Amino acid sequence: MAFMLMLFVLLSGLEMLPVLGIFNATAAQSIGVCYGQVANNLPPAQEVIDLFKANGIGKMRIYNPNIPIIEALKGSTIELSVGVPNEVIQSFATNAAAATAWVQTNILTYANVVNFRYIVVGNEIMPGDAAAQFIAPAMQNIYNALAAAKLQRQIKVSTAIQLGLLASSYPPSSGQFSLAASVYINPILSFLVTNNAPLLVNLYTYFSYIGNTKEISIDYALFTSPGTVVKDGKYEYQNLFDASLDAVYAALHKAGAPNLEVVISESGWPSEGGVAATIDNANKYYTNLIKHVQNGTPKRPKKPLETYLFAMFDENQKGPAETEKHFGLFSPTKQPKYQQN
Template structure:
């Protein structure tokens, strides 16, 4: 090999190494696409997919198997979390219906759509009657995924609220609450058996709003010094409390995917455009790394949400989590997703 060719080979190797480093150290950030609004630009949904692509957003979560959205995702290379809505959980305890659900919503689109996780219920409370159906629905969907030989590509899980954790501070005292343990324990065993992560919706905003002792800087990743537990931000403390609870259930190897996290721009205390913009910007940067308990990041995280949703039920803040304005798709904040 002459000197010129040798130099080219070295440069190529360096280029490959640099690209690999970029891939390994970049933030694993997606954005949730909710459609609970009058003016969400989803007709056709292709314009939303194009908005994801033009902003370098390579991961998405949707909350039901909306067929036009799945069609628009074909060939996009956007990795997808697909939810099973709460009102469908009971039906999926029937193995035939579960198999048909997978055939209709997964196999019909794979591999053109890059499914990553199927989420069986979002924030199902242990005292909710639907909680009785979650585990069986997970197992039936998993069986259907296995029959299609897709288990290495698609993982089945559920998404929890952080209020299932008791004693969240200090994080090394975290444990699943007495009310949640009978519900979550068999789900954790399922996750361990299938090598699936636990999905969790982690919202420092609501913890900050409900506890006057929590400083805004601690919630917005701007606190410089660490507290007595060794943390300088609330997001990591909340996430590590979940990891501690999992470890106490023998699930040391179960990873946590942050399936939602966001900050509202209006509606209640601390909900301003400035605070929300700082939260999203700092979160995107922060999840390139790890937490005290899991220092080897990045932390796979999905920002909530793509658009403000004016028909979202609940408190007024629920309507103001959007990253983009729904009417003209203009960005509400100046963020770099990649």
């Protein structure tokens, strides 16, 4: 087995063992991988866990409480983030008993043998979605269930947003949430600040790039620009990732949460299926992203940023865009798609 960022060492002259050679100890602690399962050809859960372990991947995000995966993680040091699916959020907000039962079944049952990190209440919910108004109360009910078991400090409750909630992001200092987004994001931010939990943000420079190829260069999106592209006051930006994240930080400041921690809960680049979706570009993106997030952004420098690569596998049932099927670091046969540049 291999991973795009691995060195290989020969043990006893017998087999090649993957080692995350590009990672120092700090980097290894801050990088995870999303384990999406919208496919009908993925390996069994235990084989996937073994693949995470073999490649030194210490954090995993899943999008629903898949019990075989949780079972396979028993006794592992891998930190697990578990999603609450969008479709059940309303019931958890309006029925505390339902939220408590979910926590009991999927979290508390395994809390002594699985290293849970986050419960992620909803993924990329937009202001007009039916679940939007229910996110904050659902988070509170799940938090209460954790608190009853004295696990609220160990397992943090949050939600994952996308950049579409911003009304403005250029220049980065102009970042602010749209009026519609503010109605539902403000109670969420208040909850996160009160409970010392981070906001999770899905950040894809790929989608920003293909949405505006005339004004955004591919080098700016891939971390390969040779110099400053955007100057914003005292801050200079050489890549779109930093500019996008600092726009989020600016929006948080304006929303009254200036010190809220952000976790990048998804970021990736497709290897085929659309504009600029090539093996070479995806390899550059993942390699440069892992190196870059150890340094923070111009607005919040010198602080490693917890980041989850999307995704572990290509997922053949995703869509509608063809690129959605090709974000995997591995094929479903567990073959690595990338090698170190």
